[in-house]
Amino acid sequence: MRTIAVMNQKGGVGKTTSSVNVAAGLAVAGKKVLLVDLDPQGHGSLHLGVEAVGDIPTIYDVFTGHKPLSAVRHLVAENLWVAPSNVDLAAA
Numbered sequence: 001m002r003t004i005a006v007m008n009q010k011g012g013v014g015k016t017t018s019s020v021n022v023a024a025g026l027a028v029a030g031k032k033v034l035l036v037d038l039d040p041q042g043h044g045s046l047h048l049g050v051e052a053v054g055d056i057p058t059i060y061d062v063f064t065g066h067k068p069l070s071a072v073r074h075l076v077a078e079n080l081w082v083a084p085s086n087v088d089l090a091a092a
């Protein structure tokens with residue numbers, strides 16, 4: 001398994017766009033990909049069609065020890081899963 005982290009302190013420089021498209025490209029190339037959205041804005045999740053509202057478990061539940069990563073991931077396309085986030089993550 002390989003982990004690719006996309007991070008930059010500066011806003012609006014293409015972190016989300018890069019993350020989502022690298023994830024999608026790797027999935028199309030046959031890799032099994034889990035995009036872990038670690039931004040409380042949740043834009044990566046939204047981009048992949050998951051709006052983490054209501055009772056949908058998020059990466060917050062993983063960080064706080066309430067759920068395993070396997071319980072919060074969503075299959076959004078062939079070979080592509082997303083572990084979504086929302087503003088709750090800011091409290092973790």
Ligand SMILES: Nc1ncnc2c1ncn2[C@@H]1O[C@H](COP(=O)(O)OP(=O)(O)OP(=O)(O)O)[C@@H](O)[C@H]1O
Binds near residue numbers: 012018
């Ligand atoms: N390679 C690119 N070429 C042109 N525009 C781009 C490119 N990558 C991203 N953008 C545009 O730049 C803007 C910011 O991109 P994005 O939301 O991915 O940045 P971000 O770093 O995730 O921002 P934030 O700090 O708010 O999370 C968006 O309007 C996006 O469409």
Ligand SMILES: [Mg+2]
Binds near residue numbers: 015016
């Ligand atoms: Mg972003």
